[in-house]
Every structure is written in C-alpha cells, then in structure tokens.
Amino acid sequence: MQFQLKTVPQNAQVPSSSFKLKTAATALALILASAWLFPIDQANAQSNRAKEKKQAEATRVELQQKLKALKKDISKTESAKEKASDALEESEQAISEANRSIRDLQVEQQQANERLDQLVAEQVRLTTQVEHQKKQLSNFLRRQYMHGDSDRIKLLLSGDNPNRINRDLHYMSYVSQTQAKLITALRVSLDEIEKNKLAAQETKNELDEIAEEERSHKKSLEKEKKRHAALVGELASKLHAQKKEAASLEKDEQRLSNLVIRLNKLMEEQARAEQLRRAQLEKQRQEKLAQDKALRDKNQQAGQVKSGTKTDGKPNRESEEPKGSMVEHVPQSGMFDGQQFSQLRGQLRLPVKGELVAKFGTRRGDGPSWKGLFIKAAEGAEIKAVAAGKVVFAEWLRGFGNMIILDHGGQYLSLYSNTQAVLKHVGDVVKAGDTIANTGNSGGSEETGLYFELRYKGQVFDPMSWVRK
Incomplete structure (x- = not known):
C-alpha cells in the first residue's frame, strides 16, 4: 500500500490550525497502520519458520537421545559378544586339549594293543611249550612205568655187575633231574600265562575306561562350544542390526541438522530484511513528520525564520569489524x-x-x-x-x-x-x-x-x- 502526499498550491485557502493538525495526525496514523499491517504475511511466515525450527530441534534432540541410547546398547552388545567370544575361545581350547588327550590315549591304546598282541603270541608260545612239556613228561612217565625193573632198589639188589649198576644209577639220576626240570618249567610257564592274561586284561580295561571318560568329556565340551557359538552368532546379528539402525539414525540426525542450519540461515535473512524494512519505514515516518512540522510552522508562523537543528539524514558510519614438523x-x-x-x-x-x-x-x-x-x-x-x-x-x-x-x-x-x-x-x-x-x-x-x-x-x-x- 502506497500513499502520495499532495502539495498545497500557493493561492489555495489555508485550512485552520486544528484541521491541519487532524489531517497530519490522520496521515501519521495511516502510515503507522501501514507499517504494522504490511508485514503480517511475512511475520506469519517467520512464525511458521520458527515453529518448524523448534519442531526440528525437538525431533533432533529426540533422535540424539535415541542414538545415544542405541550406542550404549551397541557397547553392551559388543561387550557381551567379547565375553561370549572369550567363553567360546576357552571351550575351543578345552576341546583342543581333550582331542589331544584322546589322541594320546589312542597312541597308548595302540601300544597296549601291540603289547597285548605280544602277550597273546607269548601265551600261544607258552601254551605250545606247555603242551610239549606235558607230552615229554607223559612219555617219560610211560617209559618209567614200562621199565619198572629200573627201580634203584631192585637194581642194587639184583647182584649184577657193579659197573653196570653204577652206570644205570647215574643214568637214572639224570632222568630224575630232567623230570624235575620239566615239571618246574611247566609250572613257570603256566604262571606266566596267567600273569600275562591278568596284565593284558587290566591294561585293556584301564584304557577303555579312560577313553570313555575322555569321549564323554569331549561330548560335553562340544555341546558347550555349540552353545557359545550360537550365542556369538546371535550377538553378532544383533550388533549388525544395531549398527545398521545407528547408521540410519545418524543419517536422520544429519538431515535434521542440515534442516536446522537452513532454517537458521532463512530466519537470519528474514530478520535482516525485516530490520531493513523497518528502518526504511522509520526513515519515511521521520521524513513525513519533518515535512508536516515544517508545513505547520510555515503556515502558523509566516515570515518568521524557521529554527531547529539541521540534519542531513545520513546514517552514522559504523566501524567495520576487522576481518612431519x-x-x-x-x-x-x-x-x-x-x-x-x-x-x-x-x-x-x-x-x-x-x-x-x-x-x-x-x-x-x-x-x-x-x-x-x-x-x-x-x-x-x-x-x-x-x-x-x-x-x-x-x-x-x-x-x-x-x-x-x-x-x-x-x-x-x-x-x-x-x-x-x-x-x-x-x-x-x-x-x-x-x-x-x-x-x-x-x-x-x-x-x-x-x-x-x-x-x-x-x-x-x-x-x-x-x-x-
């Protein structure tokens, strides 16, 4: 809205003083009204911008709080994952130890089996030897039985040649010694067979028992390993999802930050434009007041020299603000x-x-x-x-x-x-x-x-x- 001020012709009738004052007041009121009515749309727009900024700020604060909480959860998840990984590492190390123990036992079992095979072979040899010794003893006893006339008492009382009797007695002494040796060797062989059987059985039973315990322990460790591995996988998936959500939140927060920056710039530009517009309106108002005063003084005090402070209307010049070692x-x-x-x-x-x-x-x-x-x-x-x-x-x-x-x-x-x-x-x-x-x-x-x-x-x-x- 614009107002045009008409000049008064020199030959026109000068209105009364009160009428001129009313006219000036009316014009001043119209100017002030235009100054307040003119920026309504712009003020509404600025108010809307302020509301948008406030809402964006609130949303950004909410997102930052949520992002902070999520980062805290991510830290907890990473800590839990590290603990689960440590537990998994311990399980895997224990399984490795168990596997090593089982392997050592297998080597011992193999050595025991080899010893057992040797014992079995020795037992077969001893059994064969015992059978041979039994056969020898049986043949000897049969010959003794069949040649009963070789009895020493009979031989001494026979009255034969003394040399022959002496030779026969000496021969019978060798036979008796041989018989005793055969019986003793047979008993030793039978004892060794029994000892070998007991030793082989004890060794086999002991190794079987240890191997069963190790297998049971390994099975338990395998279950523990699977549980820890499942927990690590679950935590890894959760951590991936949380980081993905955090990245999304960071992008949202960045977009809001950019929006706030743009709104700040826009509001600053609007504020500067509004300040400049108000300064221009104030200048126009002051000029109009000066013109009205000059007109009143001229009409009321004709012929008198106008007094007052002369101003050039120029604004004061503001000082510029200075703009591998x-x-x-x-x-x-x-x-x-x-x-x-x-x-x-x-x-x-x-x-x-x-x-x-x-x-x-x-x-x-x-x-x-x-x-x-x-x-x-x-x-x-x-x-x-x-x-x-x-x-x-x-x-x-x-x-x-x-x-x-x-x-x-x-x-x-x-x-x-x-x-x-x-x-x-x-x-x-x-x-x-x-x-x-x-x-x-x-x-x-x-x-x-x-x-x-x-x-x-x-x-x-x-x-x-x-x-x-």
Missing part, C-alpha cells in the same frame, strides 16, 4: 583475553608440543582423509586450550577415546581426543593456555599423542590456516 610453541596462560575467537585467525598456537605427523586433508592409509591434526608426543604431556571457552563434552567416545570439546562462541569448537586423562568437567570455563588434558593413546590409537580438530558450524576446517606461522 615439530610443534615447539603452545598457548600461554591468558592469551587472547577479551578477544573473540573469530578474530584469532593466524594467531593460534597448537595445544601440545611434539611432532606433527598427520595434517588436515592428507590420506589416512587406505582409509578416509584426516579431518584434523595428529601430534605425536610423549605419554602424559600437558594439553593446552588454544583459546578461552567452555567445556561442552568431557568423556570417552568410541574411536576417539577420552575426548574433550571446547565451545569458543560464534559456533566455533575445538576438539582434543585420544587423551590419557581429561582434567576438566562439562560446564567448566577455561582460558587460553589452561591445561585441560594429558596425551595418551586411548580409543585404540596406535601412537601416543593428540588428535586435534577445529570446527565452525559443525564443519571441520584446517587448523593450520589459523595457526601462527
């Missing part, structure tokens, strides 16, 4: 006091002394590029805050270990990870040069030192572009 210098206590972080470009110092082994944007082996710097340092070295800020995060994070994050205002963040110990708490206010942590290799880092990032509005940028050369 060794790390040897770190922030000193109290540096940059009173300065905003956005003004520190080219003045920062890296947070710890050491060797700069990885720079922003360089390849990380076969993986992604480095998003920050890695400074290799001795374990326990002091890590300094690069600028004043407030601790917004101070705990362990998977992949980063013990980590601390400082908020420097203006949406600037600094991140310090893989530390041995975090020395500050969330909510603590620190100054540049304050010790906030010690270097370490937490989070699975292969080297001891510090991983350092700088972020603006959530996006990483090269810290070296802000470091003093």
Whole structure:
C-alpha cells in the first residue's frame, strides 16, 4: 500500500490550525497502520519458520537421545559378544586339549594293543611249550612205568655187575633231574600265562575306561562350544542390526541438522530484511513528520525564520569489524583475553608440543582423509586450550577415546581426543593456555599423542590456516 502526499498550491485557502493538525495526525496514523499491517504475511511466515525450527530441534534432540541410547546398547552388545567370544575361545581350547588327550590315549591304546598282541603270541608260545612239556613228561612217565625193573632198589639188589649198576644209577639220576626240570618249567610257564592274561586284561580295561571318560568329556565340551557359538552368532546379528539402525539414525540426525542450519540461515535473512524494512519505514515516518512540522510552522508562523537543528539524514558510519614438523610453541596462560575467537585467525598456537605427523586433508592409509591434526608426543604431556571457552563434552567416545570439546562462541569448537586423562568437567570455563588434558593413546590409537580438530558450524576446517606461522 502506497500513499502520495499532495502539495498545497500557493493561492489555495489555508485550512485552520486544528484541521491541519487532524489531517497530519490522520496521515501519521495511516502510515503507522501501514507499517504494522504490511508485514503480517511475512511475520506469519517467520512464525511458521520458527515453529518448524523448534519442531526440528525437538525431533533432533529426540533422535540424539535415541542414538545415544542405541550406542550404549551397541557397547553392551559388543561387550557381551567379547565375553561370549572369550567363553567360546576357552571351550575351543578345552576341546583342543581333550582331542589331544584322546589322541594320546589312542597312541597308548595302540601300544597296549601291540603289547597285548605280544602277550597273546607269548601265551600261544607258552601254551605250545606247555603242551610239549606235558607230552615229554607223559612219555617219560610211560617209559618209567614200562621199565619198572629200573627201580634203584631192585637194581642194587639184583647182584649184577657193579659197573653196570653204577652206570644205570647215574643214568637214572639224570632222568630224575630232567623230570624235575620239566615239571618246574611247566609250572613257570603256566604262571606266566596267567600273569600275562591278568596284565593284558587290566591294561585293556584301564584304557577303555579312560577313553570313555575322555569321549564323554569331549561330548560335553562340544555341546558347550555349540552353545557359545550360537550365542556369538546371535550377538553378532544383533550388533549388525544395531549398527545398521545407528547408521540410519545418524543419517536422520544429519538431515535434521542440515534442516536446522537452513532454517537458521532463512530466519537470519528474514530478520535482516525485516530490520531493513523497518528502518526504511522509520526513515519515511521521520521524513513525513519533518515535512508536516515544517508545513505547520510555515503556515502558523509566516515570515518568521524557521529554527531547529539541521540534519542531513545520513546514517552514522559504523566501524567495520576487522576481518612431519615439530610443534615447539603452545598457548600461554591468558592469551587472547577479551578477544573473540573469530578474530584469532593466524594467531593460534597448537595445544601440545611434539611432532606433527598427520595434517588436515592428507590420506589416512587406505582409509578416509584426516579431518584434523595428529601430534605425536610423549605419554602424559600437558594439553593446552588454544583459546578461552567452555567445556561442552568431557568423556570417552568410541574411536576417539577420552575426548574433550571446547565451545569458543560464534559456533566455533575445538576438539582434543585420544587423551590419557581429561582434567576438566562439562560446564567448566577455561582460558587460553589452561591445561585441560594429558596425551595418551586411548580409543585404540596406535601412537601416543593428540588428535586435534577445529570446527565452525559443525564443519571441520584446517587448523593450520589459523595457526601462527
């Protein structure tokens, strides 16, 4: 809506003072009304944007909480999987021991069977020998029976030639000795056969009993192994599903973050446009008031010199806001006091002394590029805050270990990870040069030192572009 102000002709009749005041007041009221009515649609749109932003923020917070809880569950599942894997490892080791024992027993059984075969062969030999000895003894007794006249008493009383009697007696002595030896050998052979039978049977029974126990133990271990393997498989599937859900949630959260950023930019642009429009309307209102006052003064005080302060209507000019090496210098206590972080470009110092082994944007082996710097340092070295800020995060994070994050205002963040110990708490206010942590290799880092990032509005940028050369 536009208003055109008509000039009064010189020969026209000048209205009365009260009428002119009413006319001016009416015009001023119309201008003010237009100033308030004009932005209604835009204000409604801005209100809708604010509602969308608020709703998106609430949804993002909910997603972050859910993602945090899910990551906690993932950590628990991974811990349970590790325990189940350890139990499975113990079962597999026990089964390996059982298999080794069974194999040793099989070797012993084989050796025992060989000894048993030898004993059986020896028993056959002894049995044959006994049979032969029995046969010899039987033949000897039969001859003795058939030649009863060879009895010693009869021989002595026979009255034969003494030489012959002596020879026969000597012969009969040999026969008696032979008979005694045969009987003794037979008894020894029979005893050995009995001993061999008992030894062979005892050995066989003992080995069979041990082998049965080992087989039973192995069967029990096999069942335990299957149970642990099933648990590991179940936990692995659960972990895979949780990580998949976490990845989906992270994508959702990222989309919401992007939406909030866009809404912030849009609202900032609308706010600037609204501020500029209001400034223009205010300027028009002031000019109209000045014109009305000049007209009233001219009509009421004709011939008098108009007094007042002359202004050129030009706005005041606002001051423009100024826009594998060794790390040897770190922030000193109290540096940059009173300065905003956005003004520190080219003045920062890296947070710890050491060797700069990885720079922003360089390849990380076969993986992604480095998003920050890695400074290799001795374990326990002091890590300094690069600028004043407030601790917004101070705990362990998977992949980063013990980590601390400082908020420097203006949406600037600094991140310090893989530390041995975090020395500050969330909510603590620190100054540049304050010790906030010690270097370490937490989070699975292969080297001891510090991983350092700088972020603006959530996006990483090269810290070296802000470091003093």
